[in-house]
Amino acid sequence: MQIEYKNIDPKLVVNEIRNGRSLESVQKIFGIKFKSEVQDLYLRGLMELGEIPQLDFQKTNNPKIMPSYPERTVVRRREKPPAKPGMLIKTSNFRTIGQSGSITLNKALLIEQLGFAIGDSFEIYREEDRIVLKKVLNPA
Known part of the structure; x- marks a missing residue:
């Protein structure tokens, strides 16, 4: 136009x-x-x-011709159950977000209870209402 x-x-x-x-x-x-x-x-x-x-x-007002496709059968797939973590260690410790916006994870929790070592690197991301720390071998 x-x-x-x-x-x-x-x-x-x-x-x-x-x-x-x-x-x-x-x-x-x-x-x-x-x-x-x-x-x-x-x-x-x-x-x-x-x-x-x-x-x-x-x-251009050329009407598009819709190709006719043969009727396809509908295949329904089962929903996969959500993947569960390999190991779940439940601690009685609860953490809150401090005034500066940080969460403190002390040595006793990380090394002694959860089994990590000094110098380990982690990737951090959110899954629904959880914060996940995933151990990585080589930080980028």
């Missing part, structure tokens, strides 16, 4: 913008309602001057 802009020459819009006028001032000079119309006229002017290749924005 080609829109006509009250007999405004797009080349004049290009000339005004090149002379340093803003979109708003060009809009007022030519009595254009929307900035997008100024931008469209500027684009058309550049195409008419041959500075950018011609683009065709017109819609």
